[in-house]
Amino acid sequence: MTQSQRSVRIERVSAGRYVAHNERGATIPLGGDDEFSPVELLLAAIGGCTAVDTDVATTRRTEPDSFTITVQGDKISDRDTGNRMEDLTVTFAVRFPEGAAGDAARAMLPRTVALSHDKLCTVSRTVELGTPVRTVIE
Known part of the structure; x- marks a missing residue:
C-alpha cells in the first residue's frame, strides 16, 4: 500500500x-x-475521476467523437441521519468514429469503466467504501 x-x-x-x-x-x-455547490462538486469529482481513467485508456485507440459523463443522485434531508446523497448514477455517453480504431475503443469501454469503478477511481471508491471525516478547529 x-x-x-x-x-x-x-x-x-x-x-x-x-x-x-x-x-x-x-x-x-x-x-x-x-x-x-459542494454537492455538485462531489458529483463532478466522481464523474471527473472515472472520466480521466476511461479517457486515458480509450484514446490510446482513437479520439472520441463525443465524450460526456452525467452524474446524478438524490439529495436526502433526513432529520435522524442527516443530509446525504443516495442512488448515485454515473452515465457514460461516449461515441467513437467508425473503423477498426473506433471498434477497439468501443470494445474496451465497458472493461475500462468497470476497472475505474472497481479499483482506480479514488473518489467513487472512497464514497462507496466510506471513510471517517474528522473536523479540527485551530
Missing part, C-alpha cells in the same frame, strides 16, 4: 461564496447562485 497526502484550501470570499485552491494554484469558485 502506498499513501500520499492531498489537500485543498477553501477561503471565504463573501457570504455564501468561497474559492477552493489546490497546491498547484488552480481555483474553483463555489457557493452563490452562479457557482458550483
